[in-house]
Amino acid sequence: MLKVGLFVTCLADMFRPRMAFAALALLERAGCEVIAPRLQTCCGQPAFNSGDSADARKIAKKVIAAFEDFDYVxxxxxxxxxxxxxxxxxxxxxxxxxxxxxENLAAKGYELISFLVDICRYRPEGVKLRASATYHDTCSGLRELKVERQPRALLADVEGLILTPLPEVQSCCGFGGTFCVKYPSISNAIVEAKAKNIESTQADLLLGGDLGCLMNMAGKLHRRGSRVRAFHVAEILAGMGNGPAIGEEA
Structure with missing residues (x-):
């Protein structure tokens, strides 16, 4: 049995714990022993992207120490x-x-859906959701980790789910971590275009693999009065697609 350290992420911890529980459920269904170390913290990306390499290294050391003894993170x-x-x-x-x-931690680090498909050879069974959905490829997942076919392969096994292609699917949503804070007008223009493309699919659901991007797009869709509801792909695969969407928890 693979021993997996689950990196929960700051956004899941603060805004969407059910996403982390969905990830846990999927990993366990795939036959993994899963532990979420209590000592884990931010990955350090905000500091790194802002040029604060000293603090990014301090944070990274804590993450490495918390996860290096697992088979995978x-x-x-x-x-x-x-x-x-x-x-x-x-x-x-x-x-x-x-x-x-x-380097050792990097070698055994995986994005969730990539890990399920490429390492565990997992396929969802008995998951049903009668809805239409469109999928947004996040910049980091797509460009840095080559996550593209994996979520679509698993979503194809969800009974009743119809996946509609998203126009300009590889374009950024405008979130970009601290980018949306530093350049709000540019970020807003980008997500406005993304929201229009999402609405053009007439899909019921917006799916993706990064909570930050999903929160950004869900917020814009809500402000536009859209009926599209956003979920992390793990929630759909874990059978949580009938629960509250992102932004609906309160």
Whole structure:
């Protein structure tokens, strides 16, 4: 049995715990022993993207120490896993002690859906949802981790779910972590275009693999008065598609 460390992510912890529970359920159904270390914290990406490499290294050291003894570290976020898998070795490139530890963790780090498909060969069974959906490929998941076919392969096994292609699917949603804070007018223009493309599909649901992107798009859709409801793909695969959508919890 694979021993998996679940990297919950800050956004799931603060805004969408049910997404983390969905990830846990899927990993256990795939036959994994799953533990979410209590000592885990942010992946350090906000500091890293802002040029604060010193604090990013401090945070990364805590993450490495918390997860390095697992067979794999898995996150329901291409953004966070991109940080761990690609940028931790970069942060410690000149550190003879921490570089091999960072590289070791990076080698066994996976985005959730990629891990389920590529490592566990998992396929959902008995999951039903009568709805139409469109899928947004997040920038980090798609470009850094090559997550594209995997979520679509698993969603194809959900009975009753019709997946409609999203126009300009590979374009950014405008979130970009701190980008939306530093450049709000540009971010808003980008997500406005994305929302129009989502609505053009006439889908009931918007699905994706990064909570930050989904929250950004769900917020814009809500402000536009749209009926489209947003879910993390893990929630649909875990059979949680009839619960509250992102932004509906309160």
């Amino acid at each position: 898995v996150a329901p976020s291409g953004s966070c896993m991109g940080m761990i898998k690609l940028h931790y070795p970069e942060l410690f490139a000149d550190d003879p002690l921490w570089r091999p530890r960072a």
